[in-house]
Amino acid sequence: MEKIKEVAGCVVLIYDHHKRDLLNVLTDIQHDFQNVIISAQHIHLDHHNCLEIIAVKGSPIEAVKLADRLKAVKGVRHTTLSMSTTGKGLA
Amino acid sequence: MEKIKEVAGCVVLIYDHHKRDLLNVLTDIQHDFQNVIISAQHIHLDHHNCLEIIAVKGSPIEAVKLADRLKAVKGVRHTTLSMSTTGKGLA
Amino acid sequence: MEKIKEVAGCVVLIYDHHKRDLLNVLTDIQHDFQNVIISAQHIHLDHHNCLEIIAVKGSPIEAVKLADRLKAVKGVRHTTLSMSTTGKGLA
Amino acid sequence: MEKIKEVAGCVVLIYDHHKRDLLNVLTDIQHDFQNVIISAQHIHLDHHNCLEIIAVKGSPIEAVKLADRLKAVKGVRHTTLSMSTTGKGLA
Numbered sequence: 001m002e003k004i005k006e007v008a009g010c011v012v013l014i015y016d017h018h019k020r021d022l023l024n025v026l027t028d029i030q031h032d033f034q035n036v037i038i039s040a041q042h043i044h045l046d047h048h049n050c051l052e053i054i055a056v057k058g059s060p061i062e063a064v065k066l067a068d069r070l071k072a073v074k075g076v077r078h079t080t081l082s083m084s085t086t087g088k089g090l091a
Numbered sequence: 092m093e094k095i096k097e098v099a100g101c102v103v104l105i106y107d108h109h110k111r112d113l114l115n116v117l118t119d120i121q122h123d124f125q126n127v128i129i130s131a132q133h134i135h136l137d138h139h140n141c142l143e144i145i146a147v148k149g150s151p152i153e154a155v156k157l158a159d160r161l162k163a164v165k166g167v168r169h170t171t172l173s174m175s176t177t178g179k180g181l182a
Numbered sequence: 183m184e185k186i187k188e189v190a191g192c193v194v195l196i197y198d199h200h201k202r203d204l205l206n207v208l209t210d211i212q213h214d215f216q217n218v219i220i221s222a223q224h225i226h227l228d229h230h231n232c233l234e235i236i237a238v239k240g241s242p243i244e245a246v247k248l249a250d251r252l253k254a255v256k257g258v259r260h261t262t263l264s265m266s267t268t269g270k271g272l273a
Numbered sequence: 274m275e276k277i278k279e280v281a282g283c284v285v286l287i288y289d290h291h292k293r294d295l296l297n298v299l300t301d302i303q304h305d306f307q308n309v310i311i312s313a314q315h316i317h318l319d320h321h322n323c324l325e326i327i328a329v330k331g332s333p334i335e336a337v338k339l340a341d342r343l344k345a346v347k348g349v350r351h352t353t354l355s356m357s358t359t360g361k362g363l364a
Binding site: 099100101103105129130132134136137140142144146148168169171173175177 | 190191192194196220221223225227228231233235237239259260262264266268
């Protein structure tokens with residue numbers, strides 16, 4: 001993937017927002033990755049669970065780092081990363 | 092507005108996510124209004140500030156209550172409510 | 183508003199997506215305003231009607247132009263613009 | 274997957290919005306699947322390309338059908354489906 005400079009896609013999270021400090025930690029991480037995050041869509045699944053879909057665009061390495069950081073947060077039940085090249089950066 | 096049973100629109104918030112407990116309070120309120128909230132879009136404006144756009148559909152009274160509850164949270168700098176009838180519920 | 187260089191907020195639209203060419207026209211306009219549009223949230227209200235919430239950040243003049251262009255499209259039933267300063271650009 | 278009654282996740286699409294009728298076809302399909310679609314996030318990647326992230330919640334079979342229908346549309350360059358159980362419907 002050396003020649004791919006730009007991807008677009010999303011990181012999907014499911015978590016229980018009642019877990020102590022979870023929301024603050026997730027938001028802090030996202031603010032550290034403003035270079036690849038466009039916006040996030042938040043859906044209240046039920047009283048406890050949230051579905052969060054973070055749209056990303058930019059460096060594939062940064063997108064993977066972001067997904068890894070979010071996945072490691074205690075209380076996050078599910079994480080997936082979906083990426084595709086945007087066509088830019090292909091030799 | 093007695094005969095309007097359903098509206099669609101959004102509540103827009105700007106806040107500093109570093110304020111103590113702000114994220115938890117905003118999320119708790121939103122989970123209490125799942126009957127009118129469809130989803131929320133979150134944009135990281137800069138290191139401190141967040142733009143949150145909550146899409147709503149349902150009772151206009153509930154939508155107003157939601158906006159009032161969010162507006163009253165300490166640390167929320169800006170709140171607007173935009174609603175329109177969806178065509179349903181008009182006599 | 184001379185000294186305000188940056189605002190954040192959204193343009194809200196309600197329209198019938200079955201109207202001829204409406205979707206193409208709305209999308210073309212949005213691609214012309216990529217400098218102020220962050221992302222758009224689309225909700226299918228019923229078989230006919232769509233709620234579209236376009237998150238904007240940048241020049242207030244551009245945001246107003248965008249809202250005006252979208253409002254003028256035939257078939258758009260409702261348009262509102264909600265903006266707030268982000269704190270940048272204030273003297 | 275017989276016992277899983279509810280999943281949450283998203284369908285991710287990348288497409289060129291200039292392709293004839295593409296937007297109408299994609300929107301028509303989405304309106305046929307209102308039972309599983311919560312909302313869709315649309316990002317204008319460049320003058321041609323769009324990233325669309327459709328948040329889904331409900332029957333896993335319906336979510337797969339939706340992804341299949343969208344994937345088959347001429348002009349769609351990339352489709353992924355990401356799903357997770359919400360905890361409901363597990364025996």
